[in-house]
Amino acid sequence: MTARDLLTRSNLLGAALVVVLLVLPSLATAYFVNFVMTQTFILGLAAATIVFLAKYGGMISLAQFLLFGVAGFMFGNAAQETGARGLNLGWHPWAAVVFALAVTTAAAFVLGALASRSTGLYFLMLTMVYAVIGYYVFAQIVEISGPGGLTSIQRPDLLGPPVRLYYAGLGLSVLAYVGFRAVGRTAFGLALQGVRDDPVRMASLGFNVPLHRALAFTLAGFAAGAGGLLNVWWNGQIDPASIAIGPTLILLIIAVIGGISSFEGAWLGAFVYVLIFTYLRDLPLIDRVGITEARFNTVIGVIVLVIMMLSPEGLTGIARRLRRRLRPPARTGPAPSTGPPLPVRTTEKELGVTRR
Amino acid sequence: MAHTGTAPSAPSGPPGPSGPAGPAPVVEVRAVTVAFGGLLALRDIDLAIARGERLAVLGPNGAGKTTLFNVIAGDVTPAAGSVVIKGVECVHRPSRYRPRLGVARTYQKARALAGLTVRENIYLALAGLRGRHRPLWRTAADRRMGEEAADVAHRVWLAGQLDAAAGELSHGQQRQLELGMAIATRPDVMLLDEPASGLSRGERERLVELLESFDEELTLLLVEHDMDVAFRIARRVVVMADGEQVTAGTPEQVRADPQVHRIYLGTEAPA
Numbered sequence: 001m002t003a004r005d006l007l008t009r010s011n012l013l014g015a016a017l018v019v020v021l022l023v024l025p026s027l028a029t030a031y032f033v034n035f036v037m038t039q040t041f042i043l044g045l046a047a048a049t050i051v052f053l054a055k056y057g058g059m060i061s062l063a064q065f066l067l068f069g070v071a072g073f074m075f076g077n078a079a080q081e082t083g084a085r086g087l088n089l090g091w092h093p094w095a096a097v098v099f100a101l102a103v104t105t106a107a108a109f110v111l112g113a114l115a116s117r118s119t120g121l122y123f124l125m126l127t128m129v130y131a132v133i134g135y136y137v138f139a140q141i142v143e144i145s146g147p148g149g150l151t152s153i154q155r156p157d158l159l160g161p162p163v164r165l166y167y168a169g170l171g172l173s174v175l176a177y178v179g180f181r182a183v184g185r186t187a188f189g190l191a192l193q194g195v196r197d198d199p200v201r202m203a204s205l206g207f208n209v210p211l212h213r214a215l216a217f218t219l220a221g222f223a224a225g226a227g228g229l230l231n232v233w234w235n236g237q238i239d240p241a242s243i244a245i246g247p248t249l250i251l252l253i254i255a256v257i258g259g260i261s262s263f264e265g266a267w268l269g270a271f272v273y274v275l276i277f278t279y280l281r282d283l284p285l286i287d288r289v290g291i292t293e294a295r296f297n298t299v300i301g302v303i304v305l306v307i308m309m310l311s312p313e314g315l316t317g318i319a320r321r322l323r324r325r326l327r328p329p330a331r332t333g334p335a336p337s338t339g340p341p342l343p344v345r346t347t348e349k350e351l352g353v354t355r356r
Numbered sequence: 357m358a359h360t361g362t363a364p365s366a367p368s369g370p371p372g373p374s375g376p377a378g379p380a381p382v383v384e385v386r387a388v389t390v391a392f393g394g395l396l397a398l399r400d401i402d403l404a405i406a407r408g409e410r411l412a413v414l415g416p417n418g419a420g421k422t423t424l425f426n427v428i429a430g431d432v433t434p435a436a437g438s439v440v441i442k443g444v445e446c447v448h449r450p451s452r453y454r455p456r457l458g459v460a461r462t463y464q465k466a467r468a469l470a471g472l473t474v475r476e477n478i479y480l481a482l483a484g485l486r487g488r489h490r491p492l493w494r495t496a497a498d499r500r501m502g503e504e505a506a507d508v509a510h511r512v513w514l515a516g517q518l519d520a521a522a523g524e525l526s527h528g529q530q531r532q533l534e535l536g537m538a539i540a541t542r543p544d545v546m547l548l549d550e551p552a553s554g555l556s557r558g559e560r561e562r563l564v565e566l567l568e569s570f571d572e573e574l575t576l577l578l579v580e581h582d583m584d585v586a587f588r589i590a591r592r593v594v595v596m597a598d599g600e601q602v603t604a605g606t607p608e609q610v611r612a613d614p615q616v617h618r619i620y621l622g623t624e625a626p627a
Contacts, residue, residue, distance in 0.1 A: 187491045197469040205484030206455035229418050
């Protein structure tokens with residue numbers, strides 16, 4: 001790939017967006033940066049792991065939020081010192097980071113291996129079972145979740161000021177976005193897409209299909225774990241209720257709002273979700289029409305419903321369609337098809353859930 | 357069914373007139389029986405295929421051709437019997453071991469990977485064989501395999517569709533891609549499941565031309581519904597019906613066999 005190939009319009013747009021986000025802390029209010037945007041990055045990162053598995057592997061996973069939580073609990077147990085709840089191992093924070101990511105990745109491999117022969121709806125159900133079991137594990141084994149959760153978890157000194165956490169979220173998000181997309185063009189990613197399209201075919205080409213699925217799940221679990229660490233640093237605490245089935249579903253909803261087959265959609269969906277939950281209450285007269293805080297989930301539900309009806313590809317699908325309509329027809333014709341040796345296809349993929 | 361262990365020499369040989377002579381067969385199917393529920397799809401089938409042989413398996417729909425094929429390719433595990441490929445007992449080895457033994461197959465319904473491009477499909481056939489399954493970064497090896505894939509695409513007349521998604525190809529082009537994915541790995545044994553089905557006359561001509569251009573050493577097992585294509589490619593023909601072998605012989609012998617006419621009368625007039 002030459003430098004010239006990198007100068008596509010979407011790459012430039014992405015770079016411009018990153019620049020804006022880099023200077024955002026000096027443009028926007030601290031609340032917007034440290035609350036809205038940091039949370040967007042964290043949830044977007046977690047949702048991107050759902051997109052990764054769905055888009056390339058045809059696997060819709062409900063276990064990503066559990067892995068997100070495992071990393072948080074493990075960090076809390078390892079890093080906190082005596083006197084706090086949990087195991088109080090009192091390790092150095094970065095040792096705790098390594099430990100948390102290792103446990104999360106190992107858990108992802110085991111769960112992925114167990115689910116590696118299921119696809120479609122069965123995979124979804126199985127990962128939902130994981131989420132429920134995971135919740136009860138942490139809710140009932142209070143030694144590792146502290147009665148009522150782990151509180152006052154300190155983040156590493158390096159990430160002390162909130163704006164550093166914002167930058168960490170931005171950095172990890174960019175890394176995940178670029179990384180996940182790049183993986184799609186590697187041998188591993190192409191084989192994963194092959195497994196999505198036709199596992200029987202891939203086996204006859206020599207691939208170990210279940211292992212491939214398990215490894216994809218492991219990779220996604222690792223990334224979800226990184227998001228989970230950011231989350232526990234941002235929150236300063238974690239309790240079993242925060243990984244219950246409700247939040248688990250919200251992560252899937254975020255992915256669906258954004259568009260489950262596009263990585264941009266993960267962060268876009270997270271942004272929309274956080275915006276609604278943060279600013280809906282400030283809209284004038286909103287409480288007069290009966291939308292109080294307790295009704296926010298209803299609003300989210302209606303939005304999801306509308307998006308599903310308008311565009312199964314989510315907000316990114318809507319954006320893509322608008323762009324196509326606005327662009328002069330001459331340019332939509334023969335698209336220039338230069339690209340890397342193994343270019344990503346331009347066709348939009350549906351979920352691939354119904355494929356075998 | 358009489359599954360008599362592993363007696364390497366003297367294969368029981370098909371009852372047909374021209375069983376393979378000479379060295380040990382490349383593929384040997386012994387007393388294979390497959391049952392789907394109550395249905396016996398294959399009943400005690402024996403088949404030995406010599407190196408470089410061009411063998412066609414004919415028969416009406418439901419004769420068990422594809423099942424036999426799937427047993428050899430490892431997609432179906434038989435209830436009894438054994439499959440030996442190049443001296444390796446393969447009956448309980450999943451299909452993913454076949455490429456290492458130099459076996460490639462195509463599917464009756466084109467099963468190209470719909471969401472990937474032609475180049476990526478062929479690339480995966482190469483990557484699958486060479487064990488390049490899990491790297492998370494691209495290297496020069498990937499680029500070379502991409503170029504190799506382009507060469508193969510050229511051989512199966514898909515040079516113009518290199519970057520088209522396989523799912524958007526026409527039916528004929530998908531069959532070409534199937535063939536491309538099979539020949540990309542330079543197999544010693546190629547299993548072609550109804551390669552001509554659904555092709556136009558012109559496409560059939562090209563297919564036959566391609567199959568005839570293969571190396572003499574390549575062993576070709578062809579399942580065909582279309583007798584025309586089968587007779588042009590094959591030097592030996594096995595005819596099956598209702599999960600059993602009916603007859604076997606040279607194309608001329610089989611063409612003249614009244615039994616074959618009877619079997620085919622209901623479904624297709626003899627050529």
